[in-house]
Amino acid sequence: MGTVYETIIGLEIHAELSTKTKAFCACEYRYGGEVNTQCCPVCMGLPGTLPILNRMVVEYALRMGIATNCHINQVSKHDRKNYFYPDLPKGYQVTQADIPICENGVVEFYHQNHHKKIRLARIHIEEDTAKLLHDDAFRGTLIDFNRSGVPLIEIVSEPDLRSSGEAKDYLEAVRTLLDTLDICNCRMQEGTIRCDVNVSVRPKGQEAYGTRVEMKNVNSFSGAMQAIEYEAERQTKLLQEGKTVAQETRRWDEKSSVSVAMRTKEDAADYRYFPDADLLPLVVSDEWIEKVKNALPELPVAKYERYLSMGLSPSDSAFFVEQPKKAVFFDDCVKNENVLPKTIANWIIGEITARLNKNSLLIEDSPVTVMGICEMLRMIDDGIINNDAGKVILNEIFANGGKPSEIAERLALIQNSDEDELSALVDTVLSENEKSVTDYRNGKTNALGFLVGQCMKMSKGKANPQIINQLLRDKLGNA
Amino acid sequence: MFENKNAADISIMIRQKEVKPSEVCGYFLARAKETEPDVNAFITLSSDLMERAEKLDQEPISSATSPLFGLPIAIKDNISTSDMPTTCASKMLANYRPPYDATVISRLREQGVLVIGKTNMDEFAMGASGETSFFQPTHNPHDLSRVPGGSSSGSAATVACGSAPLSLGSDTGGSIRNPASSCGVVGLKPTYGAVSRYGLLAYANSFDQIGTFAKTVTDTALLTAAIVGHDQKDATSSRDFTIDTAAVEAFSVKGKKIGILKECFAAGIANCVDDRVMAAANTFASMGAKLVDVSIPSINDSLSAYYAIALSEASSNLSKYDGLRFGYRAAHFDDLESLYINSRSEGFGEEVKRRIIIGTYILSSGNYDKYYRKARILQATLQNDFAAAFMKCDILLSPVTPQTARPLGYKETNPDTLFLGDVCTVPVNLAGLPAISVPCGLDHENMPIGVQLIGRKFSDTELLGYARVFERESN
Structure with a gap:
C-alpha cells in the first residue's frame, strides 16, 4: 500500500469593488468603457500627483471584514509594493502590507446542507493595475488606464481547503457574500474576481505542511479546480518518485491546462514594501464599525437557515442564497401574498428564471414585477386560472407586458369552475x-x-x- | 524703475494704479534676459508673459484684489505648470509638459500672479549646489564663480539678481534655506503640510515641502500667505492653516527665549559665519529676547536617518520615470527590460542614479529593518528632542550652512564641513518643522551669510514675525 497524500489549498481572492469612483481619485469606472476615457493624472501616475483615499472603499472593505467576523484594525496603513511593469504607471502598487484593515476572520457557508467554515488570514485594500492590450493591427502593446486605480480587496484564506471541490464551494461562497453585501459585480469573465492558488501536498496524517507552490493567472472557478487538481497530481507524483517539490511561483495556462514555472524562491521578486507617506494612517472609528455592522444585510448562512424554516428545500434555499437579488424578489412576494412560500419559490426558480435567462435579463430588469407574480399566483391559488394559464400569462408579460388579470381576461384563460x-x-x-x-x-x-x-x-x-x-x-x- | 523695490512696494504701486502689471512684468522680463547669460537661473522663460500681463492691465482693482496681483513669480522646475515644461532639471523630463497645474500654481493664477519662468535646480532636487542640473549650473549673482547653493538654486538666484521679485522652491533637506543663505535672500520652508504638494514632483515625499523666496520677510510672508491652506488633492495638507501677515508685522520678541542650537556651531564652521550668526542672536537680545543654550544631541544622528528615509522614498518616487509613457526613452533597446535599463541609465544623471541605487538597497529584503526601520526610530527620537527643546525656548537659532558659497566645481574634502553642511537644515525636515533663512551679513569676500530660525509646528506666522523683527532691526 503506497502513501496516501492530502492536498492543502489556500486561496488569495482579488475582488474588484463596485464603488462609484476609483480608490485614490475621482474617476468613475465602468467595465467596458472606451479605452483611456476613465482616467486622470492621478490614476495615470503622472509626476506630482497624489492619492486621496476613497472612503467608500474603506466602507466596502469593512462590510466584508465585519461579515466574515474579522478583527478590524482601527489603525491600518498603506504601503507601496515596488516593481516595474507597463501596467503599473507609478512603478508601485498601493496596498497594505504588515497592517491590513481586517484580520482573522471566517467565511461560513452551507454546502449540500453541511455547514462549513474556512478561516481568513486577512482582507486588505489595494489598487488594480492598468490593462495591456495586444493588438494584431499594431506591432507592440497598448495600455488602457481605465482599470488603473480601481479598488480591490484581497481576501486571503488560511490553508483550510482540502480538495478542488471544496475550493470551488469556498469560491462560490465568497462570491455569494460579495454579491449579498453589494460590494462587487462578481463577473469573473470581466475579471472582477481573480485568484491566486496556493497548493501543497503532504502524506495523510503528517502535521507539517509540504512545500507550497503559488499559482497565478487563475481566471475562472473551473480554472481554479483544474489548476488545483493538476498541481496536486504533479506534486504527488514528484514525492512518489522520491523527488522534492520546489518552492516556486507557477503560472496557470488555462488553454493547455498545465502550470508552468515562473520563478523560483531564489529569484523571487523583492517588492521592497514600505509605507506610503502620501496617505495618512487609515483610522476606523468605533462608530463607523457600528454603523457598518448595523447596516449589513442578512448574511448567507442566516438566510439559508431562514428559508429552510419556511419550508423551502435545501437546494431552493441555496439557490436564493447564491442569488441575493432573486432572494429579495422572493421575500417581497412572500410579504405581499398569502401563497405558500414553496409555491412562490418554484415559480421564481423555475418559470421566471427560465424566461429571464432566455431573454438575458437580470431579475432587477424582470418584466414581471413582484405585484404581477403575486396577482397571478393568487389567481391560481383561488382556482381562477390554472398553472398552464400562468405560464401563458408569463409569456405574454415577457413579450408585451401587462397585468395578469387583464391578460387572463383578454386571452380567455379564466378557467371554468362551474x-x-x-x-x-x-x-x-x-x-x-x-x-x-x-x-x-x-x-x-x-x-x-x-x-x-x-x-x-x-x-x-x-x-x-x-x-x-x-x-x-x-x-x-x-x- | 523697480531696482530697489520689493514686492510689497510694487504691489502698492499697482493698486494705486501708478504702474500697470505689464510694466512690472516687462521690467523683470528684461532684467531676466539681461542677467540670464551670466546667472542661468532659468530653464524656461515664459514666452507669453507680456500677453498675460496685458490682460491683467484690463482687470479692475478693488479692495478684494490680492496683494500679489500683477506681480511676476519664478517657479522651481519641479512644480507642475500646464503652460511650460516641468523638467526637474533632468534629461529624463527635458521635454515633459504636465497636463495640469500644481495647486500652488492654480492659487497664484487665481490671484493674478504671473509665472515668469521655471527655475534651474539640482536634478530632481538632489544636491545642494545646483551643479547636478542637466541644464548647466546656476551661478551665484554675488560672485559668478561660486555656486548659489541648492537645490532651489535658480529660485534663490533670480530673486538675488532681481530678475523676479518672488519665487517658489522646494525644501526636502535644506533646499530652500541653503541657497537663500548663499544668495543673501529670505527663504522659508513652511511646516510640513502647510502648503499643498499636489503637482510637486516628489523626491522624498515625507519631507518635501514647497516654500518661498523673496528679498524681504514681508514679501515672503505675503507670498506664503497666498499659497498655504488645505487642499483636497493632498491628504497630508493641513486643515485651517493660514499666515497672518498683519501679525508678522506687529510681532514683538520682548520676553521671548531664543535657543542657540549648540550642535550647529560645531567644528567645521567658518569663523565669520559663527560671528555673524551670533551677532544676529545678540540683535534679538538687544530687542528684549533672552538667549538660552539648547542642545539636541540626536541631531548628530539625523543625517543617517535622513538619507535612509529620503533615498528609500526617492527610489520608489522615481520609478515612474521608465521611458514608457512620457519623458526620455532610450533610442536603442531589445526588450522591455533593456528599455527600462537604457532609458533610466541614459535619462538620469549620476547623483540621481546613486541615490536611487542606495534607496533600493535600503528597502531590499533583509536591509529594511537594519536601515529603514532604525531611521524611523531615530526620526521619532529627534522629534521628541525638538519638542523637549521647545519647552526651554520659543525658537531655535543656528547657522544655515557652516561656510559661505563655495566656488563652482570645488569639492569639499573636510569631513567636518561636509557633515555640518547639511546638519543644520536636515533635522528640520525630519521633524516637519518650519524654518527660515534670513540674511545676517557678509563674509570678508562679501558673500552672504544666513541665520536660520526654527519654530514649532505650524508656528509659521510667529517664525516670520521673529524674522521680520530681525530684518527691521538689522537694516
Missing part, C-alpha cells in the same frame, strides 16, 4: 371513451390521466383540473 357545466362535459367524455372507462375500472389507474386530458381538451384548456379530477373520480367510482 360544476354543472363541467359535470355535463365529463359525462360526454365518459360516453365517448368507453374503453378507457373499462380500463380504469379494471385497475389501469393511469387511464384517469387520459380522461382528464380529454376533458381539458374539450374545454380548450379552461376547465378547472381539480374539479374535473374530482368529478371523474366520483363518476367512475359510482358507475
